Amino acid sequence: MKIKNDALTLDATDLKILKALQEDARQTYANIGKRLGIAHSTVYDRLRKMERHGIIKQYTAVVDGEKAGLKSITALMTIYTDPKESERVAEELSKTPKVLEVYASLSEELLIIAKVVAENQEGLHEFIANSVAPMPGVLRIRTSIVTKKFKETPFSISNDADKLHL
Numbered sequence: 001m002k003i004k005n006d007a008l009t010l011d012a013t014d015l016k017i018l019k020a021l022q023e024d025a026r027q028t029y030a031n032i033g034k035r036l037g038i039a040h041s042t043v044y045d046r047l048r049k050m051e052r053h054g055i056i057k058q059y060t061a062v063v064d065g066e067k068a069g070l071k072s073i074t075a076l077m078t079i080y081t082d083p084k085e086s087e088r089v090a091e092e093l094s095k096t097p098k099v100l101e102v103y104a105s106l107s108e109e110l111l112i113i114a115k116v117v118a119e120n121q122e123g124l125h126e127f128i129a130n131s132v133a134p135m136p137g138v139l140r141i142r143t144s145i146v147t148k149k150f151k152e153t154p155f156s157i158s159n160d161a162d163k164l165h166l
Contacts, residue, residue: 008053013038017046018056019157025059062154072117074146075124077132079112085137086110092135098127121145 002009010018013036020032029040029047036043050056065072081089086104090112094102101115118124124145132141 003049003053008049008055010050010055013042014046014050015157017043018050021047021056022156072119073121073124074149075116075118076144076146077112077114077116077128078142078144079114079132079138080109080140080142081112082137082139083110085135086112089135089137093132096127096131 002011016036017032020027020035029043033040033043047056079089079093090102090104093099093112093114098118099114099116103113105111105113116124116127118127124143128141128143132138
């Protein structure tokens with residue numbers, strides 16, 4: 001791990017530590033160190049540096065909402081905007097708890113793509129009609145309700161710890 005101009009460059013050991021942490025964030029520094037053949041203090045020091053530099057954003061539990069009995073629907077919204085307003089629209093959407101992800105995409109037009117959850121179709125409709133459509137700069141909204149999830153994977157470090165898995 002190297003720090004240059006306040007930017008952190010990860011080495012193979014850092015990536016291996018991150019991969020181990022992604023597999024089980026509850027394991028001890030000693031356990032990670034033992035698996036990787038390094039001292040637990042090295043694991044601790046490197047993790048703290050990655051936390052300070054924002055590489056590790058948080059430690060959390062991944063909950064399967066369906067198995068936990070939470071009923072909801074997921075929708076993907078494509079929001080066509082006035083180019084002058086797109087950043088503001090994206091920032092406003094990002095503040096909303098129902099919105100899980102927000103992306104900007106530049107194809108033939110500048111689009112905002114948002115992943116949204118709602119308790120039911122009526123709740124989704126109300127959210128779009130009362131919160132998204134009235135935003136200044138929103139020109140058109142195309143909504144697709146997710147009917148079946150085949151894969152949903154968060155970013156992870158690959159098995160080849162020298163490379164990021166995208």
